Amino acid sequence: MRAAFSRAILTLAMLCMRSKDHGWGIAMRSELEEAIAEGGGLRFAFGCLVASWGRMPAHDEGRFSLTIHALAVGLIVPIGSFQVVGLWHGFPAMLRIGDFAVPDSLQGYLMTSAYQGLTPLIAVVSLLLGGAHLRLAWTLLDRDWARVEEAGALSLAAAVTIIILIGLLDCNVGQALRQGAVLLLELAIVAALARWHAELPQPPQADQAAT
Numbered sequence: 001m002r003a004a005f006s007r008a009i010l011t012l013a014m015l016c017m018r019s020k021d022h023g024w025g026i027a028m029r030s031e032l033e034e035a036i037a038e039g040g041g042l043r044f045a046f047g048c049l050v051a052s053w054g055r056m057p058a059h060d061e062g063r064f065s066l067t068i069h070a071l072a073v074g075l076i077v078p079i080g081s082f083q084v085v086g087l088w089h090g091f092p093a094m095l096r097i098g099d100f101a102v103p104d105s106l107q108g109y110l111m112t113s114a115y116q117g118l119t120p121l122i123a124v125v126s127l128l129l130g131g132a133h134l135r136l137a138w139t140l141l142d143r144d145w146a147r148v149e150e151a152g153a154l155s156l157a158a159a160v161t162i163i164i165l166i167g168l169l170d171c172n173v174g175q176a177l178r179q180g181a182v183l184l185l186e187l188a189i190v191a192a193l194a195r196w197h198a199e200l201p202q203p204p205q206a207d208q209a210a211t
Contacts, residue, residue: 002036002041002042003036003041005042005045006032006035006036006041006042006044006045007032007045009042009045009046009048009049010028010029010032010045010048010049012049013025013028013045013048013049013051013052014028014052016049016052016053016055016056016062016065017052017055028048031044032044032045032048060200061200061201064193064196064197064200067193068140068141068143068193069141071140071186071189071190071193072137072138072140072141073137075186076133076134076136076137076140076186077133077134077137079133079179079182079183079186080129080130080131080132080133080134080136080137081130081134082130083126083127083129083130083133084127084130084131084134121165122162122165122166125158125161125162125165126158126162128154128158129155129158129159129162132151132154132155132158133151133155135147135151135154136148136151136152136155136186136190139151140190140193143197145194145197148190148194152186152187152190155183155186155187156183156184156187159176159179159180159183160180162176163176163177163180
């Protein structure tokens with residue numbers, strides 16, 4: 001068990017290395033087996049991991065990895081979680097019926113009926129938006145740019161749909177517009193990260209298959 005844990009830690013350390021340090025990573029694997037045989041596998045593996053983490057801010061590949069993790073974990077996942085968890089606590093204030101819904105009037109009755117009919121649809125689209133955010137974060141960390149593009153397009157389509165539906169109900173679209181602006185900022189950053197990734201040296205094919 002300790003040996004398997006040590007190998008897993010070393011694998012994580014190798015993922016944090018630059019592509020040109022691949023040879024060093026292979027050498028560390030050989031040294032790890034010797035350390036495991038001597039009973040010091042965990043200490044050796046943790047030392048390699050700390051060393052790899054310490055070097056990450058010093059090279060482009062490390063800075064790129066730190067950036068995408070910060071974006072995914074620090075921004076995209078919280079926003080997606082907010083969309084999903086918010087449904088459990090009822091709709092936000094942006095879905096309040098406007099002053100047009102005069103009580104005991106035909107207009108008020110029609111708008112209230114429309115509100116009640118569209119609210120479940122908005123809930124479904126909001127859930128879709130939250131799920132698309134979480135998928136965007138996952139595919140970004142996986143650096144699967146084709147699926148990143150799909151998740152981004154789905155998020156944008158869901159956000160636009162929510163804005164249109166809320167606008168049709170004459171509700172407060174300010175919050176939805178702000179969320180849409182944040183999404184556009186996210187997608188702009190993701191596009192910049194895709195260009196940055198294309199300029200980085202790619203890891204050996206064997207490493208790509210392992211990841």
